[in-house]
Amino acid sequence: MQKKAYERPVIQRVQTGITSKVGAQYGNRPVTDIDGVPVKQLIERYGSPVFVLSERKIRQNLEAANRAFKTRYPKVQFAWSYKTNYLNAVCRAFHQAGSWAEVVSRFEYEKALKNGVPGPKILFNGPDKTDEDLRLAIQHDSPIHIDHLDELYRLHAIADEVDHKPRVAIRINMDTGVYPMWDRFGFNYENGQAWDALNKIMTMGKLELIGLHTHIGTYMMSASAYHIAATKMADLALGLRNRYGKVVTYIDMGGGFASHNTLKGSYLKGADAVPSMDDYAEAIASALLSAGFNQDELPWLYLETGRALIDDAGFLLGTVISNKRLSDGRKATIMDFGVNILFTSFWYDHKISPAQDSSSYAEDSVLYGPLCMNIDVVREHVTLPPLHAGDQVVVHYVGAYNITQSMQFITLRPAVVMIDHKGTPHLIKQVESLETLERGEVTPDYLNEIGL
Amino acid sequence: MAMRIKKNIALSESGFIFHPSTGDSYSVNPIGLEILNLMKAGQSSEEIKAHMLEHYRVDGDSFEKDFYDFQVMLRTYKLVEDHE
Numbered sequence: 031m032q033k034k035a036y037e038r039p040v041i042q043r044v045q046t047g048i049t050s051k052v053g054a055q056y057g058n059r060p061v062t063d064i065d066g067v068p069v070k071q072l073i074e075r076y077g078s079p080v081f082v083l084s085e086r087k088i089r090q091n092l093e094a095a096n097r098a099f100k101t102r103y104p105k106v107q108f109a110w111s112y113k114t115n116y117l118n119a120v121c122r123a124f125h126q127a128g129s130w131a132e133v134v135s136r137f138e139y140e141k142a143l144k145n146g147v148p149g150p151k152i153l154f155n156g157p158d159k160t161d162e163d164l165r166l167a168i169q170h171d172s173p174i175h176i177d178h179l180d181e182l183y184r185l186h187a188i189a190d191e192v193d194h195k196p197r198v199a200i201r202i203n204m205d206t207g208v209y210p211m212w213d214r215f216g217f218n219y220e221n222g223q224a225w226d227a228l229n230k231i232m233t234m235g236k237l238e239l240i241g242l243h244t245h246i247g248t249y250m251m252s253a254s255a256y257h258i259a260a261t262k263m264a265d266l267a268l269g270l271r272n273r274y275g276k277v278v279t280y281i282d283m284g285g286g287f288a289s290h291n292t293l294k295g296s297y298l299k300g301a302d303a304v305p306s307m308d309d310y311a312e313a314i315a316s317a318l319l320s321a322g323f324n325q326d327e328l329p330w331l332y333l334e335t336g337r338a339l340i341d342d343a344g345f346l347l348g349t350v351i352s353n354k355r356l357s358d359g360r361k362a363t364i365m366d367f368g369v370n371i372l373f374t375s376f377w378y379d380h381k382i383s384p385a386q387d388s389s390s391y392a393e394d395s396v397l398y399g400p401l402c403m404n405i406d407v408v409r410e411h412v413t414l415p416p417l418h419a420g421d422q423v424v425v426h427y428v429g430a431y432n433i434t435q436s437m438q439f440i441t442l443r444p445a446v447v448m449i450d451h452k453g454t455p456h457l458i459k460q461v462e463s464l465e466t467l468e469r470g471e472v473t474p475d476y477l478n479e480i481g482l
Numbered sequence: 483m484a485m486r487i488k489k490n491i492a493l494s495e496s497g498f499i500f501h502p503s504t505g506d507s508y509s510v511n512p513i514g515l516e517i518l519n520l521m522k523a524g525q526s527s528e529e530i531k532a533h534m535l536e537h538y539r540v541d542g543d544s545f546e547k548d549f550y551d552f553q554v555m556l557r558t559y560k561l562v563e564d565h566e
């Protein structure tokens with residue numbers, strides 16, 4: 031006799047008012063493969079947990095974003111925001127598809143150079159650029175986005191030593207009606223700081239002002255904030271034209287478009303709550319087009335979009351370690367991945383799917399990571415089919431900020447695999463070992479013998 | 483020893499359970515329902531375990547662990563007789 035598939039027996043109280051859970055039809059179907067490669071096979075080959083990136087999705091996202099903007103505005107250039115995910119394979123996929131680079135630190139800058147991005151196509155942002163960093167950027171003719179007056183003065187001094195004018199933009203912050211206002215970076219529009227900096231640059235004449243930059247925030251749920259921001263940026267650009275006859279090459283609107291992740295506490299699922307790429311494009315393009323630029327002086331629109339281009343191209347595959355019953359009766363499931371590699375679980379309710387067939391019955395539980403730390407909660411409340419030790423899951427929308435912000439706390443960082451557009455997986459970062467972890471450590475000689 | 487489901491508990495075929503004295507409702511998955519029905523029919527824990535091992539792809543230890551947890555929940559929800 032053929033035995034039947036087993037599932038844990040589960041009983042749970044039906045919450046009055048949440049009638050949709052009666053009979054517990056489970057909407058989240060199993061995800062058994064990523065771009066045609068079975069989850070089982072990926073875990074067998076690269077270990078568990080493992081990050082998997084879909085290059086196909088990355089390219090589709092960039093293509094769709096380009097289409098949304100280029101059908102509305104004639105001069106558009108994306109620059110890949112390195113800190114979102116700076117694995118070289120990822121950066122190169124973006125560059126190959128036409129993206130420039132946007133960096134915020136020296137090592138990111140060097141990475142972009144090593145990835146083959148020509149200096150003029152590396153936008154250098156951030157409040158912490160040393161004189162050495164600035165000299166390197168000037169040598170490669172990269173646009174330097176000035177963050178504060180000290181940086182401006184230092185650039186003036188460095189400009190005296192070098193043989194060609196540094197090419198610069200200033201970062202602007204402004205009120206777009208969205209709270210919190212990101213006013214710690216750059217020069218403020220409303221209180222005149224921005225004009226003050228622009229006047230200094232124009233009067234001194236030591237720097238070549240080529241653009242204006244802003245980044246109004248991240249995961250911005252309002253497209254109209256971008257309309258306001260683009261209007262203010264255009265106002266500054268037109269003011270430069272009037273006052274100094276200066277035509278800037280570009281307006282850089284930064285990043286910040288929301289991905290389809292669901293913010294904690296949000297009633298609506300991410301995809302239903304956030305503006306589409308078309309909404310953002312319409313808001314920005316309409317502001318720039320109606321600002322009053324001469325047709326032949328229309329600035330380029332630069333975009334430093336990060337999370338919206340890669341979040342949904344990233345998956346974390348993991349395995350159930352054990353199930354537990356908490357003292358208050360709640361079910362808890364312990365996974366082999368924790369918040370040390372899933373930093374974004376602090377503000378997102380990540381979508382999680384089982385990776386094998388399961389019944390349509392769903393159970394409420396808490397998902398914990400494997401760390402010996404109370405903060406290691408991947409989902410405070412999730413509804414999944416009964417999972418058994420050894421079962422596998424897929425965590426969705428993890429492509430942005432997790433790999434770059436992960437740490438080897440208690441557990442080592444996992445391998446990262448990218449599946450190319452033909453469906454072939456490539457290892458793009460090895461799993462860490464004790465050796466990688468201890469690289470750079472130096473133990474003083476007198477501690478060689480511990481004598482226990 | 484048999485753990486007994488309270489007599490007044492109603493079990494529906496679809497895995498819906500109603501506790502008339504508290505008004506609470508519960509849902510069980512198909513395997514949970516099968517176990518509850520065996521319990522209602524007066525089978526002992528050992529008999530239930532033997533039945534499950536015969537019909538499902540599961541080993542004894544795994545089932546025992548899950549069954550134990552299930553029984554804890556039945557007790558928590560006060561669906562079984564206090565005296566066994």
Ligand SMILES: Cc1ncc(COP(=O)(O)O)c(C=O)c1O
Nearest residue numbers: 111245248285286334335336337
């Ligand atoms: C200057 C700058 N540009 C671009 C980005 C990318 O932002 P996002 O991932 O929200 O698109 C950031 C991130 O905060 C940033 O600081």
